[in-house]
Amino acid sequence: MELSMKSMPLKDNLNKLWLLLLLFTFSSCKKNDIGVINNLNSGIIDIIGHGGSGFNSIINPLPTNSWESIKRAIDGYGADGVEVDVQLSKDGVLILYHDIALESLTNCDGCIRNINSGDILNCEYDYDYSFGKQNIIKLEKVLGRFADYKPKPSIYLDLRSDNSCDPTISPFLTEYSDAIEQIISRYNANDFVYVISNNKVLLGLLAFKIPGLKILYSANNVQEGVLTALADSYYGIILDANNASKDDVSFAHKFGLRVALFGMKSKRKILENLKKHPDLVQTDDIPLTMSLLN
Amino acid sequence: MRTVSLCFLLLFFTIHTYAQRHILKKQKYVYGVDVGANFTRSGYGANVAFNIKKGAYQYYLGPKISFDQLTDAENTPLGLVAGFRAYPHFFHEHRLDTYLNIDYQMLRWNSACSRNCTDKKDLIYEYNIGFGFAYKITYKLQLNAAILAGGYTESLYNERSEKRESFSGLNNLYRFGIIYEINASERQFK
Numbered sequence: 301m302e303l304s305m306k307s308m309p310l311k312d313n314l315n316k317l318w319l320l321l322l323l324f325t326f327s328s329c330k331k332n333d334i335g336v337i338n339n340l341n342s343g344i345i346d347i348i349g350h351g352g353s354g355f356n357s358i359i360n361p362l363p364t365n366s367w368e369s370i371k372r373a374i375d376g377y378g379a380d381g382v383e384v385d386v387q388l389s390k391d392g393v394l395i396l397y398h399d400i401a402l403e404s405l406t407n408c409d410g411c412i413r414n415i416n417s418g419d420i421l422n423c424e425y426d427y428d429y430s431f432g433k434q435n436i437i438k439l440e441k442v443l444g445r446f447a448d449y450k451p452k453p454s455i456y457l458d459l460r461s462d463n464s465c466d467p468t469i470s471p472f473l474t475e476y477s478d479a480i481e482q483i484i485s486r487y488n489a490n491d492f493v494y495v496i497s498n499n500k501v502l503l504g505l506l507a508f509k510i511p512g513l514k515i516l517y518s519a520n521n522v523q524e525g526v527l528t529a530l531a532d533s534y535y536g537i538i539l540d541a542n543n544a545s546k547d548d549v550s551f552a553h554k555f556g557l558r559v560a561l562f563g564m565k566s567k568r569k570i571l572e573n574l575k576k577h578p579d580l581v582q583t584d585d586i587p588l589t590m591s592l593l594n
Numbered sequence: 595m596r597t598v599s600l601c602f603l604l605l606f607f608t609i610h611t612y613a614q615r616h617i618l619k620k621q622k623y624v625y626g627v628d629v630g631a632n633f634t635r636s637g638y639g640a641n642v643a644f645n646i647k648k649g650a651y652q653y654y655l656g657p658k659i660s661f662d663q664l665t666d667a668e669n670t671p672l673g674l675v676a677g678f679r680a681y682p683h684f685f686h687e688h689r690l691d692t693y694l695n696i697d698y699q700m701l702r703w704n705s706a707c708s709r710n711c712t713d714k715k716d717l718i719y720e721y722n723i724g725f726g727f728a729y730k731i732t733y734k735l736q737l738n739a740a741i742l743a744g745g746y747t748e749s750l751y752n753e754r755s756e757k758r759e760s761f762s763g764l765n766n767l768y769r770f771g772i773i774y775e776i777n778a779s780e781r782q783f784k
C-alpha cells in the first residue's frame with residue numbers, strides 16, 4: 301500500500317519542544333542556597349572523591365580505586381582528597397580494592413586476604429573504559445605519589461577487614477595494623493592520611509600504635525558514633541548521608557567531632573547533604589559537588 | 595570477532611554509499627534542522643544543528659548544551675556538535691532507513707572548583723562512529739536514533755595546582771532526534 305505523506309504543520313510542535321527544553325534548562329538553574337557553612341573545618345566542606353573520582357558508572361567509566369580514577373580526582377579535578385578501600389593481602393601488602401571477591405570486578409578469583417600481592421597486582425579491572433588497562437594497585441603507589449604534593453591531598457583509608465572466603469584466617473588485625481603503621485611511618489603520612497572503620501578492635505590497635513592518627517568511626521547512627529568516638533578519642537565520625545540529618549551533624553559538632561557524609565551522587569542528594577554543613581563529603585561526582593559549593 | 599564485524603559493516607556502508615555517486619550528482623542541496631538528545635561519556639545533553647544534505651550525504655553542525663554539569667546559569671556547559679551521515683539506501687522509498695554516522699562533540703564549562711576559582715575551562719572532546727536508524731514521518735520530517743562508539747579526551751584544569759591534565763578513554767554515544775528538512779522534495783513512501 302502506498303501512502304502519500306505531506307508535511308504537517310510543525311510550528312506548534314516545535315514551539316512546544318522549545319518550551320519544554322527551556323523549562324528543563326531553567327529548572328536546572330535554580331539558586332543553590334547552602335547558606336553560611338557552620339562546621340569545625342573553618343566553614344569549608346572538603347570534597348573527597350569516593351573510591352577515586354567516584355564510583356564506577358556509565359558516565360564515570362574508570363574503575364573504583366584504580367590509579368587513573370585517583371589521579372583524575374586529585375590531579376584533574378583538584379579534589380581535597382580521595383577515599384580508597386584498603387585490604388591486606390596474604391603476604392601482608394596493603395591493596396586497594398572495594399569488594400570482598402576479586403571476581404566481582406576483575407578477571408581474577410578469590411579474596412585479597414588469601415592471595416599474594418604479586419598475583420593480585422596482575423588482576424585487571426573488567427569495567428574499564430580507559431584506553432590502557434587498569435590493574436589493582438597497592439596503597440603505597442598512592443602515598444608515594446602524593447606525599448610530596450603541596451598542599452597534600454587528604455587520603456582516607458576505608459579499612460576493610462571482612463574475609464568471607466575464609467573466616468578462619470581472621471583475626472589478622474595485628475598484622476593489618478602493623479602494615480598500616482609501617483606505611484604511614486614510611487611516608488610520614490600522619491598529617492594527610494585518615495582511617496575509617498567500624499572495627500573497634502582494629503581502630504584501638506591503630507590508635508595505640510600511631511599516636512595522633514586521625515580516625516573516623518564509621519557509625520550506624522549519630523548517637524552510637526558520638527559515644528564511641530568520645531570514649532576512644534577519635535577525630536570524628538562518618539555517616540551514611542541517607543540516615544543523617546542536619547541536627548545529627550550539629551550534635552556531633554557540639555562534642556568537637558568532625559563529621560563526614562557518604563552516599564551521594566545526584567545533584568539533589570549532594571545539595572541536600574551540603575546543606576547539613578558536614579566537614580567533608582565523600583562524593584561520586586566531584587565537579588558537580590565543587591560547582592554546588594562555589 | 596566483534597571488531598571484525600563492525601569493520602565489515604562500516605566498510606560495506608562506505609562502499610555502498612560511494613557506489614551511488616553517479617546518482618548523487620543529480621541531487622539538489624537540502625537544508626534542514628536537527629534537534630537531538632544525546633547521552634555520552636560527558637553526560638546527557640541536547641543539541642540543535644543545522645544540516646545540509648546532498649543525495650546520500652548529510653553534514654550537520656550546531657551548538658550543544660549539557661544538563662549533566664549544569665549547576666547554575668553562569669556555568670552552563672556549552673559546546674558544539676558536528677558530524678556526517680551517509681544514507682546508503684537514500685533512493686529507496688522506504689520509511690525506515692539506516693545510516694552511517696560519524697560524530698564529533700566538544701563541550702566546555704568552568705573548571706571544577708569550590709574556592710578561589712578562576713575562569714579557566716574544562717574541556718571534553720568526543721569522537722564517535724556508528725549506525726543509526728531513521729524513520730520518515732513525512733517527506734520533510736524524520737525521527738532518528740543512533741548508537742556510536744569511539745573515544746573521548748578530557749582536558750581538566752586543576753585550580754589547586756594551576757595545571758592542566760588530560761585523560762582519555764573509550765566512549766559511547768546514544769542519540770535520539772528529529773530532523774526537519776526545509777526544502778525537501780515531496781516523495782512517496784512504501
